[in-house]
Amino acid sequence: MPDTERRNEQEVRDQLGQILAPGTEADEQYRLTLMDYEMLGVPLVIGAPVANPQLMRTPANGFWDLWQEIVFALCDDPGHL
DSSP: OOGGGOOOHHHHHHHHHHHSOTTOOHHHHHHHHHHHHHHTTTTTBSSSOOSSOSOBOOGGGOSSOOOHHHHHHHHHOGGGO
């Protein structure tokens, strides 16, 4: 992941330490999060998939472009998934 896409590493580790369950290591969670992000890299590329894309979708905005009404309907009746 390019450094320009990362937040300050120590700041993130400190924040993780505040929200993680007792016994969970912030360093390990930070490493796993970076690995997960890099594994998602290719599916999130906008345009042709390349190793070092110039433009990617952010997973923070979700993976699918669904109307809010559809999401609410699926959540209200999960038996139809």
